Amino acid sequence: AQSVSQHNHHVILSEAASLELGCNYSYGGTVNLFWYVQYPGQHLQLLLKYFSGDPLVKGIKGFEAEFIKSKFSFNLRKPSVQWSDTAEYFCAVLDNTDKLIFGTGTRLQVFP
């Protein structure tokens, strides 16, 4: 079974700092990878996804993620965070039975 690891459970940054959230998955075959965001009091929204092609994926709100197959990683990045990026971020992988498997999430707090 596939699994997803997010090692950063809680990240605190000041505005304008750069962000990188780690995500590692366990499956060695073809993967579909996702990042979801959950703003306080809101439901989950898709931030970006990778299916194939360019390993550098650009999402909404200035976020991007890079798929590195050799490292089984799909880290999320943003060059300069804003206070409004305060949220919980979930990495997910689509397994070979079409189930979406989520990591445990990373809580990001951005202070002005």
Place this chain on the structure above:
Amino acid sequence: DAGVIQSPRHEVTEMGQEVTLRCKPISGHDYLFWYRQTMMRGLELLIYFNNNVPIDDSGMPEDRFSAKMPNASFSTLKIQPSEPRDSAVYFCASSKLAGGVKQYFGPGTRLTVT
């Protein structure tokens, strides 16, 4: 489109009581998913349906949990009897195509069992 609708948004109940969570998927979506979110375990898939038929319920924690989808526009997740460790946010999601190609999540139901 109204998106995925869940009710209630908040539920507080006493241990031992029956709890029913409701979900209305986006019209035309053939897949419906129930997830549970806790601080300790993050997001977990409980069960999912395709064309109203349960496909995989391996994530359902125990027999106290049951889910139904009597028609294409309605699903329920029931916990009977509820326990304090069931306290979590329960999300419903729907998608048009298989798996996680694009799942649309509802706002969630925050369940507190005292």
